[in-house]
Amino acid sequence: MAIDLRTVSITPLRQTFGHLARRMGADKPASRYIEATMDLQPVENYHYRPTWEPQYDIFDTTRTAIKMKDWYALKDPRQYYYGAWTLARGRMQEVAEGDFDLVDELGLAAAYPAEGKAQALKTFLPLRHVAWASNLNKAYVSSYGYGIAISQATCYASMDQLGVAQYVTRLGIAFDDLDALATAKKDWLEGAEWQELRRYVEDLMVEKDWFEVLVAQDFALEGLLYPLIYERYNEKLNAAYSPVFSMLTRFQREWFGETTKWLDAVIKATGADNADNKAKLAEWIKKWRDRAVVALKPVAALAFGAEADAIMAELVQNLNARAAKAGIAL
Amino acid sequence: MDMKVAKKLGLKERYSLMTRDLAWDTTYQPMDKVFPQTTYEGIKIHDWDKWEDPFRLTMDAYWKYQSEKERKLYAILDGFNQNNGHLSVTDARYINVLKLFLGSTPPLELMAARGFSMMGRQMNGAGPRVACQMQAVDEYRHFQTQIHSISNYNKYYNGMDEFAHQQSRMWYLSDGKSFFDDAITAGPFEFMVAIGFAFEYVLTNILFVPFISGAAYNGDMAAMTVGFSAQSDEARHMTLGLECIKFMLEQDPDNLPIVQRWIDKWTWRGTRKLASVGMMMDYMLPKRIMSFKEAWEMYVEENGGALFKDLARYGITIPKCFSQTIEEKEHVSHQSWIGFYMKPQATPFHTWIPTPDEMDWLSEKYPNTFDKYYRPVLEFFDAQEKAGNRFDNKTAPMNCQVCVSTMKFNEPGDPMEMCFRESIYKGEKFHTCSDHCKEIFDNEPEKYSQTFISSHQVLQGNCEPDGTDVNAPDFKPGQNMLDYWKLDKRALGDFNGSEDQKNFAAWREQATKN
Numbered sequence: 001m002a003i004d005l006r007t008v009s010i011t012p013l014r015q016t017f018g019h020l021a022r023r024m025g026a027d028k029p030a031s032r033y034i035e036a037t038m039d040l041q042p043v044e045n046y047h048y049r050p051t052w053e054p055q056y057d058i059f060d061t062t063r064t065a066i067k068m069k070d071w072y073a074l075k076d077p078r079q080y081y082y083g084a085w086t087l088a089r090g091r092m093q094e095v096a097e098g099d100f101d102l103v104d105e106l107g108l109a110a111a112y113p114a115e116g117k118a119q120a121l122k123t124f125l126p127l128r129h130v131a132w133a134s135n136l137n138k139a140y141v142s143s144y145g146y147g148i149a150i151s152q153a154t155c156y157a158s159m160d161q162l163g164v165a166q167y168v169t170r171l172g173i174a175f176d177d178l179d180a181l182a183t184a185k186k187d188w189l190e191g192a193e194w195q196e197l198r199r200y201v202e203d204l205m206v207e208k209d210w211f212e213v214l215v216a217q218d219f220a221l222e223g224l225l226y227p228l229i230y231e232r233y234n235e236k237l238n239a240a241y242s243p244v245f246s247m248l249t250r251f252q253r254e255w256f257g258e259t260t261k262w263l264d265a266v267i268k269a270t271g272a273d274n275a276d277n278k279a280k281l282a283e284w285i286k287k288w289r290d291r292a293v294v295a296l297k298p299v300a301a302l303a304f305g306a307e308a309d310a311i312m313a314e315l316v317q318n319l320n321a322r323a324a325k326a327g328i329a330l
Numbered sequence: 331m332d333m334k335v336a337k338k339l340g341l342k343e344r345y346s347l348m349t350r351d352l353a354w355d356t357t358y359q360p361m362d363k364v365f366p367q368t369t370y371e372g373i374k375i376h377d378w379d380k381w382e383d384p385f386r387l388t389m390d391a392y393w394k395y396q397s398e399k400e401r402k403l404y405a406i407l408d409g410f411n412q413n414n415g416h417l418s419v420t421d422a423r424y425i426n427v428l429k430l431f432l433g434s435t436p437p438l439e440l441m442a443a444r445g446f447s448m449m450g451r452q453m454n455g456a457g458p459r460v461a462c463q464m465q466a467v468d469e470y471r472h473f474q475t476q477i478h479s480i481s482n483y484n485k486y487y488n489g490m491d492e493f494a495h496q497q498s499r500m501w502y503l504s505d506g507k508s509f510f511d512d513a514i515t516a517g518p519f520e521f522m523v524a525i526g527f528a529f530e531y532v533l534t535n536i537l538f539v540p541f542i543s544g545a546a547y548n549g550d551m552a553a554m555t556v557g558f559s560a561q562s563d564e565a566r567h568m569t570l571g572l573e574c575i576k577f578m579l580e581q582d583p584d585n586l587p588i589v590q591r592w593i594d595k596w597t598w599r600g601t602r603k604l605a606s607v608g609m610m611m612d613y614m615l616p617k618r619i620m621s622f623k624e625a626w627e628m629y630v631e632e633n634g635g636a637l638f639k640d641l642a643r644y645g646i647t648i649p650k651c652f653s654q655t656i657e658e659k660e661h662v663s664h665q666s667w668i669g670f671y672m673k674p675q676a677t678p679f680h681t682w683i684p685t686p687d688e689m690d691w692l693s694e695k696y697p698n699t700f701d702k703y704y705r706p707v708l709e710f711f712d713a714q715e716k717a718g719n720r721f722d723n724k725t726a727p728m729n730c731q732v733c734v735s736t737m738k739f740n741e742p743g744d745p746m747e748m749c750f751r752e753s754i755y756k757g758e759k760f761h762t763c764s765d766h767c768k769e770i771f772d773n774e775p776e777k778y779s780q781t782f783i784s785s786h787q788v789l790q791g792n793c794e795p796d797g798t799d800v801n802a803p804d805f806k807p808g809q810n811m812l813d814y815w816k817l818d819k820r821a822l823g824d825f826n827g828s829e830d831q832k833n834f835a836a837w838r839e840q841a842t843k844n
Contacts, residue, residue, distance in 0.1 A: 008414055008841045012485035013833075018816060019494040035481055036474035040440055045498040047511040047734075047782045052367050058514055059444075082471040083400040083478075090397025093390040132352035139451040139463060143444065152470055155447055159467050162460065163389035166348045173339075173347075181347065189354055202358040 023072070036081035038072050040148045063144050064211040066270055066277050071147030073269045076262050085156045088258075089163070092251055099247045100170060108244045109175045116241040117175060123233060123303045124245065125172045125184030126194050130225070131165035133201035134158075137217040144210045153262060154214070160259070164252055171248045193298040200295040211270075212284050218263050220288035223319045224296055224312075226256035232311055233303045260322070268326040281328050289319060345386035350379070353456035365454040371517035373589075374582035378455030381577050384569035387464065396471070399559050403475060406555045411482040417841050420548040421616040422487075422834035423825055427544060428553065429489045429679040430610060432480045434506050436473040437497040441510035443469035445521055452518045458577075461570045465526075468563040475559065479552040486837075487830050489678035489821030499793070499815055501727065501784045502606075502670070502677060505734045508781055509603050513596075515777075519578060520592050526571030528596030532637065534564060535629040536604060540611045543619045579644040586645050591773070597649035598766040601658075602733040608663030609670070612692065613684060621695035626659040651766045654742055660696055661740060664704040669738045671711065672723040678817055680825035683712040703745050720824070726785035726808070730763035732770045732778050739763055755779050 014027055019039045021027040030038075046058050056063060061071075068074070080088070103109055109117075138158035145151045172181045188194050200221065207213050230253045234246040246253075271278040293312060300308035323330055339347070356364050368375065387395075409415075419425065443466050450463030484490040497503060513524035542557030575593075578585045608622035619625075638648045671681040684692065689708065692700045711721050727736040731753075741747040742765075751768040753760050755775040762768040771778045787793050788808040791800035795813040799805065812819070820829045 010414060010486070010837050010840065013488070014485055014491060017481070017484060017494060018491045032474075032478055035477055039494050040437075040473070041444075042437070042441075042498045042507070045504075045507075045782045045784075045787075047504075047508045048515040048777055048780050050515045051777070052370070052515075052517060058511060082467070082474050083404060086393055086396045086400055086471075089389075089393040093393045097390065128352055129354065135463075136451065136459075139447060139459075142466075143447040143451045148440070151444065151447070155443070155467055155470060158450075159389060159392075159463065162463070163393070165352050166388050166390065169347055169352070178339075178347070181351070185351070185354070189357075199358040202356045202364070205356065205364045206359045 031079065033076070033079035033081050033084065037075070037148050037152065041146070041151070059146055061146050063146070064209045065280055066211045068146075068270065068273050068277075070273075072149045073273065074147065074149045074153075074266050075269075076149065076153045077265045078258065078262055080153060080156055080262075082152075082156075089160070092254060093163075096167065096248075096251045099250060100174060103174060103244055103248060108242070112175070112244055113241050116237060119302075120233075120237055120245055121172065121175055121180050121184070122187070123229065123299070124168060124249070125180055126188040126191075127225075127229065128165045128168035128172070128181075129185065129188045130197065130201065131161045131168060133205070134217055134222065135161040135165065137201065137204050137213050140205075141210045141214045141217075145214075150214075150266070153266075157218070157259060160255055164255065167249070167251050171245075174248065193302050196295040196297075197299060200291055212288075215267075215281065215284040216288035216292075218259075219267065219323075220285060220292045220319070221295070222256065223260075223322065224289070224292050224315050225299075226252065227315050227318065228296060228300055228311065229303065230256060232315075236304070264322060264326050267323070267328060271327045278328060282323075282330050285323055285328060286330055289316065341386055342383075345383060345388065348388045349383070349460045350456035361454070365452060367452045367518050368454050371519050371588065373517075373519045373578055373585050375454070375578075376581055378457070380580065381455050381457040382573060383457050384461060384573040385566050387566070392464065395562075399562070400471075403555055403559045404478075407479055407482075407552055410552045410555075414837075414841060415551055416483055416486055417834070417838050418549045418551075422830050423614065423680070423682065424548045424550065424616050425483060425487050425830060425834075426489075426679040426681075426825070427541075427548075427610050427614045428480050428483055428550070429487075429821075430606065430614070431541060431553075432476070432484075432490050432493045433496055433500065433503050433678065434606065436476045437493070437503075438506050438510050439469050439473035439476065441514060442525055443467075443473065445510070445514045445525060448514070449518055449521060458574065461573075465567050465570060468567070471563065472560055475556045479556045482552070486833065488818050488828075489680075489830075491818065492678070492816040495816050496678065499784070500678075501729075502736075504729075504782065504784055505603055508732075508734045509599055512599070512777075519574075519588075522571065522574040523589060523592040524596040524599075526567070527575050528593065528600050529571075530564070530567045531571040532597055532630070532634050533600040533604060534568065535633065536625055537607055538564065539629065540607055540619060540622075540625055544610065544615045547617045547619050548615060575641070575646075576644070579641075579646070583645075590646060593646065594650045594766075595770050595773075598651040598655075598764075598770070599733060601651060601655045602730075602735050602763075602767070605662040605666045605735065608659075609666040612663040612695075613667040613688075618691065621692075622663045623659045623695060626655070631656060654764070654766065657742060658739065660699040661703075661745060664692075664696075664700065665738050665740070668704065668707055668711075669736055672721055673727075674720065674722055674823035675724065676811070676817075676822075678815075678821040680821075680823065680828050680830065682825040683708055683715065699745065715824070726788060728761065729783045729785055730767050731760040731781050731783070732762055732767035734781060734783060735763055737761070737763055 016027060016030045020030045020034055023038055024030065041059055043059065050056060050058060135158050138154050138161060142151050142154040142158055145154060169181065172184065188198060204213050204216055230249050234249060237245050267281060271281050293316060297308065297312060300312050304311055320330055355361055446462045446466035446469060450459055450466050453459045453462060480490060498507060513521050516524065538557060542554055545553035545557060575589065578589050611618065611622045611625060638646060670677060674681065689705055693705065714721055729736055737748060737750060739749050741749040749764055751762040751765060753762065753768060753771050753775065760771060760779060762771055784793055791807050793808065793811065793814050794800060795810050798810065825831055
């Protein structure tokens with residue numbers, strides 16, 4: 001039986017804020033994402049020029065080669081404003097917590113076959129530093145990107161990567177205490193397998209065009225790294241040993257699947273704005289994809305041995321397909 | 331079974347593994363190119379590892395706590411909106427507080443978000459970087475929850491609908507805009523003193539406590555819940571600001587005079603910015619919490635005084651402006667309200683003359699100043715209004731080149747004399763409202779000669795609605811200000827007789843009677 005609950009009904013004078021009604025083309029209720037995002041960043045009448053970069057305004061469209069008629073076309077299909085984002089991550093961390101507890105309770109890490117464990121830790125643990133670099137590079141995009149649509153999504157992604165770096169650290173602690181973390185840091189700084197990757201992320205720390213940083217870090221590098229390690233390598237370990245690493249890196253896998261939807265939508269909308277953007281994106285994707293392949297090959301070899309090249313080739317195909325689907329012909 | 335016993339990690343050690351142990355000194359690119367901003371202000375840092383983390387929150391814990399807070403907050407907002415909570419506020423005049431707040435605060439929280447993101451990128455040390463990033467994402471939370479809580483009011487009342495458009499155009503919002511533009515265009519250490527310390531530590535209580543308590547006292551559960559929910563974030567932000575000051579002072583004795591100058595500057599800039607909070611407390615809240623003077627004594631003189639005593643061991647002295655702020659606490663709220671009352675055609679919120687009861691409350695709270703200086707002005711305006719001769723100052727205001735407040739504050743020691751100062755820079759004359767603003771100008775004239783003063787810009791044809799031809803022969807600057815501001819005529823002028831007043835009365839009737 002339906003119950004007809006009644007509240008006192010008052011006719012509103014308007015449904016939403018003026019800037020949102022103009023954007024939506026009608027005075028209609030706006031979602032919380034739209035209210036929290038659209039047209040909020042100042043665009044005019046700045047009082048002072050930055051003392052640290054006086055050639056620019058505080059927020060300046062010329063900090064990237066990308067041009068947009070509307071910077072809020074870079075909206076997030078996940079509709080993440082702070083509340084939605086933190087609720088989603090709250091759920092993911094609850095699951096991760098359960099996974100870490102279970103592994104601990106059942107002694108799964110201690111029971112992991114020694115030969116598999118050593119090799120897995122050698123592959124996984126330096127990635128905490130990669131995530132840390134990703135946090136920093138995303139913070140750059142968030143700081144100097146134009147408009148709240150891109151600045152908030154990359155701010156959240158930057159914090160996500162801090163979370164990833166911390167989950168990888170916990171993975172190390174769960175398996176092998178602190179020594180493995182120290183060894184992994186030494187590998188990251190000196191080990192031959194990691195130097196091209198470290199060079200890649202450090203070069204991005206001085207790249208000035210924020211959109212290029214986004215393409216290089218998020219699309220090219222993470223677009224290859226996450227499937228390589230958090231999908232393929234986990235599958236290999238699952239088949240050979242047990243799914244413990246898969247369990248303890250579930251956050252990363254889910255994060256990548258979800259974040260890809262956002263990033264591909266951003267790339268698509270940027271390319272769709274004008275032909276120059278399309279050409280620029282294609283140029284950047286090719287440039288950084290090729291460098292990312294060089295950077296990741298030794299890591300892939302560490303994880304897959306002789307199969308590494310074939311797997312990398314397949315992942316590059318997949319990345320190209322993502323670009324094509326977003327309307328960027330490489 | 332060969333099982334290694336896990337070392338028990340202390341909280342500090344564990345947090346260090348989760349943050350600064352992730353960092354390394356770059357070698358493929360030089361560190362000073364990766365972090366190019368932390369030397370040019372003259373602050374000397376010898377060892378970033380000496381940074382004491384002011385709080386130790388890993389992301390998993392952050393998401394856990396914050397998601398619980400968000401779940402509760404939005405449930406309350408939804409309930410409040412569904413149940414026409416706006417009709418439960420004490421009196422419709424209260425809603426003007428929200429108009430003032432929406433225009434002035436979320437846009438500044440947004441600037442804090444962007445500014446702390448920059449700090450979270452630019453600080454060399456991993457410890458401060460993470461703390462700044464966390465504050466940045468919190469500030470996204472704050473401007474968004476504030477907008478969400480006021481969004482429903484906008485559906486029923488006038489004057490809130492164009493806050494996003496007005497944030498960079500409205501004359502009276504340019505003091506806050508200049509404040510944050512100033513901080514964000516300064517170097518990273520000055521930003522931390524300006525926002526992290528002066529704003530978030532010294533002055534935040536006098537901004538948030540009155541607003542949140544004001545909401546609670548006046549039946550606004552939406553704004554109250556947002557405020558309470560933000561408080562635990564604010565506690566983290568305060569410890570960050572304080573830690574940053576201590577860190578700079580402990581790193582090198584040469585940092586002291588620089589930090590002291592910034593503390594002096596930003597405490598004063600913040601004080602000027604807060605004049606409108608005073609007017610909200612003393613004039614706009616139908617049910618008052620306490621007077622602005624009392625709040626200033628409690629939160630700034632006592633708490634702030636104790637804080638500076640604590641910092642004395644580093645050589646920090648109480649900000650130069652402190653004694654002037656103490657003198658001004660009996661004046662600024664009255665001067666501000668009278669200033670706004672005199673501009674009925676230029677704000678998206680209503681003004682009114684206090685009722686006789688409210689005037690008596692003001693006399694009691696301000697025994698030294700109200701009856702002597704301000705009651706006569708208000709009673710004169712009241713008589714004029716009732717005689718059909720409502721005072722309306724149509725001239726463009728004169729503004730301070732530094733704080734951008736309209737010139738309305740008195741000469742120290744002489745409440746009957748308005749205070750003006752001037753400086754000459756590159757042959758041009760610049761006006762300031764006080765000795766402290768003049769000193770700020772004189773220290774950095776190149777910066778403050780850039781200030782966007784809308785009353786000047788109007789005359790140069792820079793404040794016109796889009797599409798205006800400023801070269802047309804019959805063009806007269808400033809004829810279309812309401813369009814430039816997108817200011818709804820229904821939102822202007824007196825509360826008495828306003829659409830808000832009538833609607834609120836009618837709706838409350840509808841909601842409470844048969």
